[in-house]
């Protein structure tokens with residue numbers, strides 16, 4: 001490792017100024033808020049600080065303060081639940097548009113699509129008369145096994161931030177509050193309600209906090225959801241450091257800090273630490289919740305000052321004003337299930353598909369030249385939108401791959417379906433018991449699939465996971481493909497050289513036994529309601545794949561940092577993030593470990609070149625801005641999109657730094673032969689690391705290498721910048 005100490009005297013400390021305006025209001029509104037608070041009794045104030053049912057908070061009629069309506073979840077507006085239990089209310093009017101979940105959003109690497117998604121979700125939430133939509137989920141994909149990886153976006157904080165900001169801006173532009181979740185370090189589901197997470201201050205600042213900061217400071221998220229777990233010994237919902245010091249003081253957050261459902265553990269401690277709203281507490285009468293009668297009592301006993309209660313009520317009212325809930329005119333009325341919304345869901349699904357491997361240009365399939373195609377696998381017919389627990393969506397419709405392929409090509413091509421494998425698990429909350437029965441290989445189904453593939457011109461196997469694995473409330477037990485899918489793929493590939501594997505999953509899966517046996521592998525993620533159409537269009541070449549992996553796919557679980565170091569899911573209800581800042585590709589790069597597929601990887605049916613990489617200055621100081629430019633050209637023969645990725649390295653530093661880190665990217669669509677000059681603005685301050693010695697960010701002087709490429713393992717050009 002090439003680490004030398006640089007002169008500390010020359011070191012430049014970059015101050016982070018984090019005041020945001022978006023969740024603040026003007027002086028006039030603040031006056032009105034103060035006035036309203038003055039008119040309230042203590043009981044009325046406290047009534048605003050806890051749920052009165054699963055997803056509502058009562059208003060105060062006599063003061064014109066309306067009820068607050070909350071709803072899940074990150075990729076669609078969840079169907080209406082009963083007021084007082086977890087069953088669905090059985091409405092016939094609550095089917096919704098369902099987008100691909102977070103991981104697929106990130107795989108698109110397209111912030112414009114994220115803004116559009118935010119707007120659509122806002123429209124639909126308003127149509128359903130909701131005020132807060134519980135998302136986006138911005139936790140880090142730390143382990144391939146985390147059950148909620150599919151809801152989160154990436155292993156990289158910059159990529160998550162870049163997609164989170166437009167999502168929240170789009171959503172809130174429709175007068176619906178985002179609730180960025182789960183603050184903080186909810187990176188596993190195993191023991192999520194009891195685990196105590198420790199990490200260094202540097203890992204917190206460089207990896208786990210940036211997306212929350214972006215959501216609050218840059219996007220102005222109106223609400224933040226406190227996670228179930230403990231952070232450094234204290235529950236996130238009563239953790240003074242993360243809520244008072246960071247959220248309120250550093251980020252200047254003036255919105256609502258609420259609990260996850262049933263994540264409150266105290267009255268006085270949580271109240272003093274800055275929690276505003278208690279939701280979802282189980283097994284207690286609403287009046288007995290921590291922020292109900294016990295809070296009234298605590299104020300009367302002088303354990304909680306009235307000013308603290310007023311602060312919370314102020315935060316609630318401030319967001320109501322922001323959302324035009326109090327005498328607001330022109331609040332968005334919203335719309336539901338429009339063709340524009342469905343088109344947005346399709347676009348999001350199409351751009352999320354990642355072409356992992358494509359030997360001999362097996363894809364795209366020229367369906368008009370084929371007589372027959374074998375479509376194999378449970379995921380060819382399985383619908384996924386209604387799974388995963390709190391993010392599940394009652395989609396207005398969901399197109400499966402088999403439906404789409406049959407509809408688009410079935411009139412000229414014989415579609416031979418074979419089941420191949422069956423879903424044998426049954427998810428049970430808080431356990432992965434269902435997953436342990438997953439591995440049964442059904443040779444009869446495999447034999448049938450082999451027979452089908454052998455009489456077809458090409459075979460497409462739809463495999464991967466389902467929401468018995470990618471789910472809230474349980475982690476996966478390993479990274480393997482369940483239900484004998486590996487045997488299926490290997491057997492089919494032997495009889496049909498044109499075997500294409502399409503993976504539908506929200507987390508990395510083991511592909512070591514697949515890559516050398518089939519020519520083409522497509523990562524389709526979960527695609528929401530338009531999944532089938534998007535996949536069929538990519539397979540046929542109508543859509544050129546432009547997605548890039550938002551996470552590393554390791555060869556085996558043991559390669560991945562938390563598992564290599566044996567600290568997932570922790571021991572004795574404690575987990576220490578020993579891999580520190582080396583999460584995802586930062587670990588693989590720095591340790592020279594070759595994964596199966598690298599972060600940022602994704603092929604296209606055309607080719608691109610990236611050349612002429614330049615910076616407007618090569619010698620800078622830490623407060624400077626740099627503009628880098630490069631030419632990107634489509635050198636192939638079809639229209640397509642490429643994601644140019646800019647990574648920064650600090651090869652000589654006084655601390656261990658990752659080999660490189662993503663600091664900018666741009667998705668560009670080009671016609672064959674077309675080229676564009678792209679410029680990317682960079683702040684030199686973004687090259688900083690968090691220096692625990694001075695408890696601040698520091699850009700050390702010396703040489704930095706800027707690399708541009710189309711994957712973290714395919715760097716095309718580099719340049720050097722000297723920081724004075």
Ligand code: BGC
Nearest residue numbers: 072073134181260261390472
């Ligand atoms: C989840 C949250 C969700 C909430 C309400 C919790 O179990 O962790 O993400 O928003 O339930 O459904």
